[in-house]
Amino acid sequence: MTKIPRRVLRTVRLAALPLLVLAALASCNLMGSGPLTIKECITDFSNGYTGGNYSTLYTYFSSVGTSMYSQIKPATYWDLTPFASGNGPDALSGYTINSTTVTGTFTNANGTYDLSITMEQDGLYWYIKTLDLTDPTNGGASVLSIS
Amino acid sequence: MISTTMKIGFARRGLPLFGLLALLVPAHLAAQSADVTYVQGSVDLQKPGQPRTEAFIGDSMNPGDSIITGSDGLAQLQKENLADITVSQGTVFTLRQIEENGKKRDVLSVSLGSLAFKFNQLGGTEPLIGTTSAVAGIRGTELKVFAGADGSSLFVVESGKVQVSGASGQPVDLTANEGVEVDPGQAPGQKIKVLHGQVDYSTWNAQKLDALLKDPGAAAAKVRTQMESYIAQINDLWPEYQKAYAKLTEERQKLPEIEKKQGKQARTDYYNKTVLPVEQRARGLFLNLRYYTLSALSLRRYVLGTMYTRLTSMYIVDQSNPVYRGFEQIYQQIVTDYERSVVPHLVAADI
Numbered sequence: 001m002t003k004i005p006r007r008v009l010r011t012v013r014l015a016a017l018p019l020l021v022l023a024a025l026a027s028c029n030l031m032g033s034g035p036l037t038i039k040e041c042i043t044d045f046s047n048g049y050t051g052g053n054y055s056t057l058y059t060y061f062s063s064v065g066t067s068m069y070s071q072i073k074p075a076t077y078w079d080l081t082p083f084a085s086g087n088g089p090d091a092l093s094g095y096t097i098n099s100t101t102v103t104g105t106f107t108n109a110n111g112t113y114d115l116s117i118t119m120e121q122d123g124l125y126w127y128i129k130t131l132d133l134t135d136p137t138n139g140g141a142s143v144l145s146i147s
Numbered sequence: 148m149i150s151t152t153m154k155i156g157f158a159r160r161g162l163p164l165f166g167l168l169a170l171l172v173p174a175h176l177a178a179q180s181a182d183v184t185y186v187q188g189s190v191d192l193q194k195p196g197q198p199r200t201e202a203f204i205g206d207s208m209n210p211g212d213s214i215i216t217g218s219d220g221l222a223q224l225q226k227e228n229l230a231d232i233t234v235s236q237g238t239v240f241t242l243r244q245i246e247e248n249g250k251k252r253d254v255l256s257v258s259l260g261s262l263a264f265k266f267n268q269l270g271g272t273e274p275l276i277g278t279t280s281a282v283a284g285i286r287g288t289e290l291k292v293f294a295g296a297d298g299s300s301l302f303v304v305e306s307g308k309v310q311v312s313g314a315s316g317q318p319v320d321l322t323a324n325e326g327v328e329v330d331p332g333q334a335p336g337q338k339i340k341v342l343h344g345q346v347d348y349s350t351w352n353a354q355k356l357d358a359l360l361k362d363p364g365a366a367a368a369k370v371r372t373q374m375e376s377y378i379a380q381i382n383d384l385w386p387e388y389q390k391a392y393a394k395l396t397e398e399r400q401k402l403p404e405i406e407k408k409q410g411k412q413a414r415t416d417y418y419n420k421t422v423l424p425v426e427q428r429a430r431g432l433f434l435n436l437r438y439y440t441l442s443a444l445s446l447r448r449y450v451l452g453t454m455y456t457r458l459t460s461m462y463i464v465d466q467s468n469p470v471y472r473g474f475e476q477i478y479q480q481i482v483t484d485y486e487r488s489v490v491p492h493l494v495a496a497d498i
Contacts, residue, residue, distance in 0.1 A: 063194065063209070064180075064207050064209070065180075065207075066209070067180055067209050067210055067244075068209075068210065068244070069209050069210070069211065070194075070195045070209065070210055070211025070212070070496070070497075071210060071211070071244060071434060071437065073195070073196075073494060073496045073497075074437075074494045074496075076433060077430070077433060080392075080395070080426060080429050080430040080433055081426070081430065082426075109402065109403075109406075109414070110402065110414060110415055110418035110419075110422070111415040111418060111419065135419060137415075137419075138419060143423065
């Protein structure tokens with residue numbers, strides 16, 4: 001068997017080290033949980049409120065960028081918004097993503113509202129930073145504002 | 148409607164605080180975070196429901212978050228280029244929010260320690276400054292706020308105007324080089340003249356600590372009064388919130404019938420004109436209820452908890468001492484009231 005020179009081994013080890021660190025970091029992130037794209041975040045949020053999972057809806061918002069983060073944690077808060085089951089069935093439709101802004105319409109049994117969402121990336125994952133619902137039939141009056 | 152609720156709540160205790168503040172301070176204040184711009188020594192960031200972590204320059208502080216400085220700690224924060232906040236050593240500083248006239252308003256809350264606040268933009272939108280014993284509305288102000296080991300507070304104005312309100316009595320207006328002390332659960336005291344840089348937090352707090360150790364029962368009784376004040380606010384707001392929620396439920400239940408009889412557009416019109424305002428009012432009341440609930444949590448955790456730890460350590464071999472027994476009796480009463488009236492309004496993420 002051919003003996004590998006110590007100098008070559010050392011070079012290989014040094015070259016492999018950054019790769020190992022990168023692999024470790026990547027595996028840590030992949031082992032975490034969170035939406036990896038804006039679309040995934042919006043879909044998860046939408047599934048959350050249509051499924052009535054109000055106590056976890058805050059997890060789709062940015063703990064850094066959303067000032068109301070601690071206020072919107074209780075499930076009760078969401079029961080006081082147009083996302084409440086009493087206002088259902090809900091649907092988020094026809095939305096477009098332009099850079100970090102999502103615009104579309106939110107429809108529940110009571111009407112159709114303009115939806116505007118700004119997104120923020122934290123590490124690999126995307127979160128909602130602000131969410132606004134306005135009434136296009138009433139001069140764009142605010143229906144709900146989370147910032 | 149929501150600000151009316153607040154006025155009523157305070158006015159019942161002779162403290163029309165928010166009504167007066169509405170005249171002094173512009174109504175709109177957008178919800179904003181504060182960014183950590185400097186840290187020195189031991190400085191931690193506590194987010195609700197998460198472990199306390201070391202604070203670093205660039206960290207953002209959102210409503211509900213606390214900055215906690217150790218005995219060697221100092222932190223400086225900037226609030227959206229509008230205000231500079233200096234958090235001195237041994238301080239628990241929490242950013243909170245209340246809702247007035249449908250707008251969210253920040254409250255910079257000091258549970259323990261001292262805070263210096265400088266607002267950079269005259270005529271802008273200043274937050275309220277709160278301690279466990281008082282609330283101040285400010286205008287174009289450099290202000291120092293001290294929160295003592297016994298739950299008392301001292302407000303010292305360096306420039307601008309401040310109106311300080313306690314749990315009872317009339318608010319006190321302060322201008323430059325004036326200060327006022329407020330004991331927990333009490334009205335503001337007499338105004339005092341203060342020369343720039345004359346008041347040192349360590350000296351002031353040492354006096355408060357001496358008074359606490361000399362008569363812990365009296366100090367605990369003041370905290371009890373303050374806790375009673377928060378509980379009274381919660382008890383005022385809770386039935387109003389329940390009433391608003393019941394009204395909301397009732398109105399929401401009418402919607403299918405309206406749609407069935409008059410069509411989809413009639414349902415939409417009824418929701419927008421009748422149900423939506425009720426929904427927004429209930430949401431505002433809920434936010435205000437959470438403000439007082441979280442204030443009570445701070446009083447329990449940072450003032451009463453610290454007092455209890457200090458006195459229990461001091462009397463560890465003499466717990467039958469009448470001074471300690473007197474304190475413990477009041478302490479237990481406060482804890483009982485807190486658990487009965489405040490804890491039911493907390494959620495797991497708050498703790």
